[in-house]
Amino acid sequence: MAVATSPVNGFSVDVEDWYQVADFDAVVAFSDWDRYESRVARNTDRILALLDEAGVTGTFFILTWNAERHPDVVRRIAAAGHEIASHGYAHRLIYEQTPETFRADISRAKATLEDIVGTPVLGYRAPSLSLTGRSLWALDVLLECGFRYDSSVFPIRDALYGLPTAERFPHVIHRENGRELVEFPITTTRLLGRNLPLGGGGWLRVFPYAYMRWGMRRVNREGQPAVVFIHPWEVDPEQPRMRTAGRRGFSTHYVGLGGTQTKIRRLFRDFRFGPMRDVLGLG
């Protein structure tokens, strides 16, 4: 059982559909998204049911392209007491955009979500955690657009993302003119001088649950909150199969899909979770 005095961790869901992931963007054009079977509403409902069963609330970073087609899903998430946050509009990686196109994407994304739920959207998570050393300018654009916190920095080294020298736990990033953005980095644990990824997503699916539990306990023993992220397509073992090698030359997209729900239930049993806004004291 979760110990009552241990830190409350952030639980987060990046609300995108099975064909909208960066691993598939060489074979799935944004202009064709409407041609693929939409499974995001049903899969989001599966996650809402898991949260409800455990009495847990979390943060949903919603891709606004989906919110426009399923505003009822966004309202259901908000009505269940979860935080609504932004995963951008079109799932384009930050470092493949200009500051101008990024600004247009996230300002449309934020305004549309706020129209649907009627409350301010404070948090942002970049598609494929694409806030790296190449795209730190995005922090200023997030501030300009009214975001209060970001959760896109992963303090590891990876071919697609990562900022290995970044701080590991929630902190305030100071930008010019006294402006401040809170960063909730994707969780790592440290072993033999290296940061090991915890996070969720592929790491939760590929590795045994014991790895996640070991790492999160170490983080919480440091007195720090972790953040776990998952995607609706990760609780959907029946989703269509796409033939592609992914951006790294391999893809973990279909690995361990059948075990995700069990692992989430175990996380909810072993740790305390809440919306990231509350963990950061921005609620």
Ligand SMILES: [Zn+2]
């Ligand atoms: Zn995503």
